[in-house]
């Protein structure tokens with residue numbers, strides 16, 4: 632897409648959505664900086680926050696029918712949105728769809744439930760295996776899509792089924808083998824699936840011990856990570872055989888700043904927004920990648936998902 636893209640279907644799409652789903656939260660020109668943990672990104676043409684799976688399905692059907700581009704997001708904790716924002720419809724599967732139920736050893740979460748609330752619900756019901764998720768910002772939908780993990784735990788170990796829609800709004804079910812989980816990867820990425828429900832199967836555990844384990848993991852997280860500045864967590868994936876943070880640190884880049892973006896002093900794997908733009912952040916990412924390649928011969932691949940358009944160039 633160019634920086635001048637106009638999606639002509641948007642007024643028709645907005646009208647159709649208002650007619651077919653009265654009360655569906657819609658925001659035209661929603662500033663993506665408000666919906667991402669990096670606090671970066673220009674406006675989305677239209678942002679919708681579905682309240683239940685049927686509304687998510689309707690959004691997919693209508694965008695497909697009118698040929699409007701559609702971008703899915705959860706809580707925006709792994710997203711870098713460019714300064715020109717996102718053309719078309721952004722569907723935010725987060726606060727509107729966050730129910731969690733537990734039956735025996737099975738925990739069923741709507742895709743917009745937070746990772747932390749799923750971990751809490753598991754512990755409260757004496758189910759183990761999800762403590763790692765407490766403290767990972769974001770939704771279980773985004774977590775399944777990314778195969779999020781921490782402290783030795785990963786979604787791949789506990790998710791047994793994902794219910795989703797394809798881009799036409801047709802229902803899809805993925806069993807664990809079909810999810811083909813890998814490091815920060817799932818088959819949901821290839822299939823462009825819109826997740827509405829994640830099913831976990833969990834072993835029994837001791838409620839008090841699990842709650843204590845989560846407190847401890849959150850303490851470790853706060854000790855190691857720069858949680859007081861906007862970030863998207865680890866900016867780069869762990870390259871095979873290395874740690875991105877150690878490589879960046881060894882290249883002398885800890886604390887390095889470019890415009891309003893900075894490599895964290897506390898954890899060199901976290902690039903921070905220190906009042907800059909997405910363009911600053913992208914320039915810092917490119918600089919870090921170049922230096923690490925030149926000095927260490929290792930290619931750093933982004934873990935953050937980069938979306939949207941650059942800001943239009945202002946006439947001088």
Ligand SMILES: Cc1cc2nc3c(=O)[nH]c(=O)nc-3n(C[C@H](O)[C@H](O)[C@H](O)COP(=O)(O)OP(=O)(O)OC[C@H]3O[C@@H](n4cnc5c(N)ncnc54)[C@H](O)[C@@H]3O)c2cc1C
Pocket residue numbers: 668702703704705706707708709710724742766767768769770771772773774775776777778779780781819824825826827856858862863864865936
């Ligand atoms: C301070 C901090 C610490 C972090 N620590 C960790 C960590 O320890 N481990 C870790 O793995 N990650 C970590 N992250 C990154 C982030 O929290 C995870 O990647 C998280 O799983 C993203 O979830 P989200 O709902 O915010 O998704 P988003 O960031 O909104 O989206 C991420 C991707 O998932 C897709 N997606 C989201 N929801 C859906 C859906 N319902 N259906 C289909 N696709 C969807 C989006 O299209 C996008 O490609 C951290 C981030 C921050 C800010």
